[in-house]
Amino acid sequence: MSTLGFVMMCHTALDRAAEVARHWAERDCPVVVHLDKRVETAKSDWLRRELGDLDNVRFCKRHRCEWGTWSLVRASQTASEMMLESFPGVRHVYLASGSCLPLRPVDELRAYLAARPMTDFIESVTIRDVDWTVDGLNTERFQLRFPFSWKRHRFLFDRYVELQRAIGFRRKVPEGVLPHLGSQWWCLSRQTLSAILHDPMRKEFDRYFKRVWIPDESYYQTLVRNYSRKIESRSLTLSKFDFQGKPHVFYDDHLHLLRRSDCFVARKIWPKADRLYRTFLSDQDANTRLAEPTPGKIDRVFAKALERRTRGRPGLYMQSRFPNNDWENGKTAAQYSVFQGFNDLFLDFEPWLSRRLGTPVHGKLFDRKRVRFAGDADTYAGCLSAAPLLRDYNPERFLTNLIWNTRGERQVFMFGPQDNQRPGAFMASDSNAQISVITGAWAVRLFTANRNFGDIRTEAARLQRHEVDFVNTLRDVRSRAEIRIWSLAEFLEEPMENLQRILDAIEGAQASRLTEAPKMANLGGLPTFLQNLKNQGMNPFAVGDFPQEGVAPLPTAAASRPYLVR
Amino acid sequence: MKAVRRYGLRLERKRFLVRAWRKFRTLEEIVNRTDAIRDGDVLCFCTLRNEKIRLKYFLEYYRDRGVRHFLFVDNDSGDGTREHLTEQPDCSVWWTEDSYKRSRFGMDWMNRLLWLYGSRHWCLTVDPDEFLVYPFSDTRPLPALTDWLDASSIKSFGAMLLDMYPKGPITAQPYREGQNPFDIACWFDSGNYSVTRNWDYGNLWIQGGPRARAFFPDTPERAPALNKTPLVNWRKNYAYASSTHMLLPRGLNHVYDEWGGEKASGVLLHAKFLDTFTAKAAEELKRREHYAASAEYKAYAEILRENPDFWTKWSEKYINWRQLEILGLMSKGNWA
Numbered sequence: 001m002s003t004l005g006f007v008m009m010c011h012t013a014l015d016r017a018a019e020v021a022r023h024w025a026e027r028d029c030p031v032v033v034h035l036d037k038r039v040e041t042a043k044s045d046w047l048r049r050e051l052g053d054l055d056n057v058r059f060c061k062r063h064r065c066e067w068g069t070w071s072l073v074r075a076s077q078t079a080s081e082m083m084l085e086s087f088p089g090v091r092h093v094y095l096a097s098g099s100c101l102p103l104r105p106v107d108e109l110r111a112y113l114a115a116r117p118m119t120d121f122i123e124s125v126t127i128r129d130v131d132w133t134v135d136g137l138n139t140e141r142f143q144l145r146f147p148f149s150w151k152r153h154r155f156l157f158d159r160y161v162e163l164q165r166a167i168g169f170r171r172k173v174p175e176g177v178l179p180h181l182g183s184q185w186w187c188l189s190r191q192t193l194s195a196i197l198h199d200p201m202r203k204e205f206d207r208y209f210k211r212v213w214i215p216d217e218s219y220y221q222t223l224v225r226n227y228s229r230k231i232e233s234r235s236l237t238l239s240k241f242d243f244q245g246k247p248h249v250f251y252d253d254h255l256h257l258l259r260r261s262d263c264f265v266a267r268k269i270w271p272k273a274d275r276l277y278r279t280f281l282s283d284q285d286a287n288t289r290l291a292e293p294t295p296g297k298i299d300r301v302f303a304k305a306l307e308r309r310t311r312g313r314p315g316l317y318m319q320s321r322f323p324n325n326d327w328e329n330g331k332t333a334a335q336y337s338v339f340q341g342f343n344d345l346f347l348d349f350e351p352w353l354s355r356r357l358g359t360p361v362h363g364k365l366f367d368r369k370r371v372r373f374a375g376d377a378d379t380y381a382g383c384l385s386a387a388p389l390l391r392d393y394n395p396e397r398f399l400t401n402l403i404w405n406t407r408g409e410r411q412v413f414m415f416g417p418q419d420n421q422r423p424g425a426f427m428a429s430d431s432n433a434q435i436s437v438i439t440g441a442w443a444v445r446l447f448t449a450n451r452n453f454g455d456i457r458t459e460a461a462r463l464q465r466h467e468v469d470f471v472n473t474l475r476d477v478r479s480r481a482e483i484r485i486w487s488l489a490e491f492l493e494e495p496m497e498n499l500q501r502i503l504d505a506i507e508g509a510q511a512s513r514l515t516e517a518p519k520m521a522n523l524g525g526l527p528t529f530l531q532n533l534k535n536q537g538m539n540p541f542a543v544g545d546f547p548q549e550g551v552a553p554l555p556t557a558a559a560s561r562p563y564l565v566r
Numbered sequence: 567m568k569a570v571r572r573y574g575l576r577l578e579r580k581r582f583l584v585r586a587w588r589k590f591r592t593l594e595e596i597v598n599r600t601d602a603i604r605d606g607d608v609l610c611f612c613t614l615r616n617e618k619i620r621l622k623y624f625l626e627y628y629r630d631r632g633v634r635h636f637l638f639v640d641n642d643s644g645d646g647t648r649e650h651l652t653e654q655p656d657c658s659v660w661w662t663e664d665s666y667k668r669s670r671f672g673m674d675w676m677n678r679l680l681w682l683y684g685s686r687h688w689c690l691t692v693d694p695d696e697f698l699v700y701p702f703s704d705t706r707p708l709p710a711l712t713d714w715l716d717a718s719s720i721k722s723f724g725a726m727l728l729d730m731y732p733k734g735p736i737t738a739q740p741y742r743e744g745q746n747p748f749d750i751a752c753w754f755d756s757g758n759y760s761v762t763r764n765w766d767y768g769n770l771w772i773q774g775g776p777r778a779r780a781f782f783p784d785t786p787e788r789a790p791a792l793n794k795t796p797l798v799n800w801r802k803n804y805a806y807a808s809s810t811h812m813l814l815p816r817g818l819n820h821v822y823d824e825w826g827g828e829k830a831s832g833v834l835l836h837a838k839f840l841d842t843f844t845a846k847a848a849e850e851l852k853r854r855e856h857y858a859a860s861a862e863y864k865a866y867a868e869i870l871r872e873n874p875d876f877w878t879k880w881s882e883k884y885i886n887w888r889q890l891e892i893l894g895l896m897s898k899g900n901w902a
Contacts, residue, residue, distance in 0.1 A: 251710055308827070320829040324824045394761075
């Protein structure tokens with residue numbers, strides 16, 4: 001006895017629809033086919049001939065169907081009425097489309113339903129609690145009127161919605177209608193379905209839903225609440241939607257995913273997915289197991305796709321992801337550290353830091369003469385070139401590329417007022433950047449340089465101007481980097497503690513305290529040098545308040561005072 | 567964008583279309599099998615010259631992926647290219663001796679063929695050394711992609727040009743006819759591309775890769791553009807503006823997302839750096855039929871004398887599209 005009937009809504013890929021209809025009909029499930037009226041006569045005749053030998057396949061009156069309109073509900077009503085009348089043995093009616101594919105043997109579905117004879121499987125979610133849609137028309141679908149086609153007359157559709165909003169138009173929702181939404185693919189018991197179709201109020205309900213937006217997602221989903229004794233609010237059809245509200249399509253390479261999902265029917269299948277159709281329409285080993293559908297795995301795949309499309313991978317700039325300013329979800333792919341002035345003050349800062357962090361440490365990446373990659377390499381991760389002009393052609397992209405190419409390995413590099421200053425603003429605005437600056441440290445290098453004092457004076461002025469600009473950028477309210485700024489004099493008050501603080505903030509760096517100190521440049525005579533600069537009319541204020549009599553001696557490794565670990 | 571500028575672009579597009587019609591008149595139809603084109607077929611458009619050695623693999627590659635018809639313009643080949651193509655049942659061939667340069671590097675011919683035969687089809691416009699890789703290209707044919715693009719109301723599909731090169735001097739491993747060129751040139755640069763925006767046409771401007779690194783380290787602005795939009799659901803009012811880098815109307819160039827997300831995109835694997843390249847570069851330099859007074863080829867010729875090796879220890883070896891996706895060179899977007 002046939003207890004399960006399928007209502008099929010077809011409009012394209014009729015050859016596949018015919019295959020599926022035949023599959024069900026031959027396994028003793030009556031099928032009522034609704035064929036979109038827009039399908040050409042030749043094609044519909046072909047379908048009738050193709051299925052003509054099956055006496056439990058019927059064709060119902062055809063309606064002209066358009067997405068998002070009442071016509072789809074009308075079609076399913078007509079087909080369901082025919083199903084209930086023509087096949088009195090049918091206990092459950094399953095609404096499917098021409099691009100559905102059964103994933104499990106019909107017997108398993110029949111057994112599953114027989115074990116739950118009075119249950120209605122229809123996703124039905126109240127709109128008060130859950131945002132269902134992606135297009136923003138949530139409660140408004142039930143309160144406004146939608147006489148214009150969204151697909152063909154988008155402009156009129158939008159304007160009319162705006163107009164109704166502007167004048168505060170609200171439709172009256174009929175008595176007994178509590179709006180619910182859900183997937184349009186359902187499986188209802190004869191009792192519930194006939195109650196909906198034979199309701200004395202049906203005319204009024206129909207009139208109301210005719211002007212609701214996408215009624216096929218709300219008509220049955222709402223009315224079923226009035227009659228059903230037991231609602232399982234989920235669809236037996238596996239059907240996923242993307243962010244545009246368009247169904248995801250399954251291809252041959254989804255075979256294993258579909259198999260493991262234990263869902264009964266999947267939608268939508270690409271018509272040319274030969275392997276899927278061949279596999280699932282062959283007689284599978286029907287082992288009347290009553291496994292519950294578990295679409296979780298497929299959900300995850302599609303949730304990932306959605307995330308990729310809407311949020312993307314942070315820090316990636318490429319041909320199909322080029323975010324506007326502040327829409328990057330992270331300007332770079334990972335955290336990185338920038339040190340300014342440290343390699344002037346300490347003689348062996350880079351090798352020391354590299355040993356301390358256990359990662360390669362770059363020199364000045366934005367050096368005018370050459371990109372100073374770790375190990376002074378000609379190329380680096382991702383084949384980044386050390387050619388300075390190539391880098392300066394687009395320094396921000398150079399930096400984002402480097403961080404992207406070395407995901408999983410923290411990048412640390414030196415920066416200085418001698419370098420190309422353009423990426424400074426970008427780094428300041430990047431929350432992944434950790435920027436530590438000792439202002440005025442350039443004086444240490446100049447102080448030891450073998451150059452004419454006149455040149456040194458000019459150079460000092462230039463560097464100081466660059467540095468002040470950079471520091472101002474860093475102190476701007478819009479900067480989002482983790483920033484530490486000392487003047488040289490401030491830093492020297494407790495150099496090791498300051499260094500330790502930076503390292504503590506680097507995630508993943510060993511928590512141990514500093515045992516080996518980097519070697520500091522000899523600062524004897526620096527105060528005199530600074531005074532000379534001042535005497536020449538160039539005030540090196542970035543250096544800070546440098547004591548005239550000289551600096552306190554730097555603690556050596558052996559004598560380093562105990563550092564308090566929090 | 568100002569109305570004046572918009573109107574300027576419209577005129578420019580019209581001019582391209584008229585120009586295409588004018589330049590096409592010198593083309594001789596060798597064999598026209600376009601009657602065989604059916605609704606929904608994916609078509610391939612290509613201009614070529616002396617590329618016979620590549621054709622076997624090229625045709626095989628795209629037939630496997632579901633291209634149903636090829637339309638070629640043969641620019642005065644003397645190596646049997648034309649004869650070979652004429653024998654193929656799914657190829658239509660036009661022939662010309664006209665200047666490649668004065669037909670805007672073949673784009674006038676392509677625009678005309680697209681206008682004549684491409685309308686309402688998904689059209690792939692590629693060079694014979696460009697091989698399209700798109701998400702799931704190992705398991706899904708091109709029509710799966712184009713059906714999905716149609717369903718998503720997407721009109722054009724971007725695919726960046728990715729220069730592939732061998733390890734060692736490029737003449738070390740000679741290419742045999744029918745061979746997969748990426749058996750030899752299987753290495754690429756994964757992350758040294760500069761991306762900027764071209765506000766006039768709305769496209770992205772991508773430069774970089776081994777060519778920028780080896781040939782243009784001091785003049786990066788002259789490095790060749792790598793952004794391409796080779797796959798378009800063609801309409802009669804469309805025109806390629808500059809190679810397949812830019813299209814008009816401008817909306818077709820918008821193959822990237824601006825709000826943080828990723829649109830689906832592919833990669834054109836570029837099999838330029840094979841042993842055939844040295845001969846080609848020498849010939850092209852003599853013909854002077856290439857872009858910007860063949861500046862690109864001048865730069866090549868100098869360095870090619872030293873038989874360069876593009877390979878570095880950071881080069882990536884090509885495996886499949888998933889690798890390219892992980893590296894961030896292409897994206898599946900929300901196609902799953």
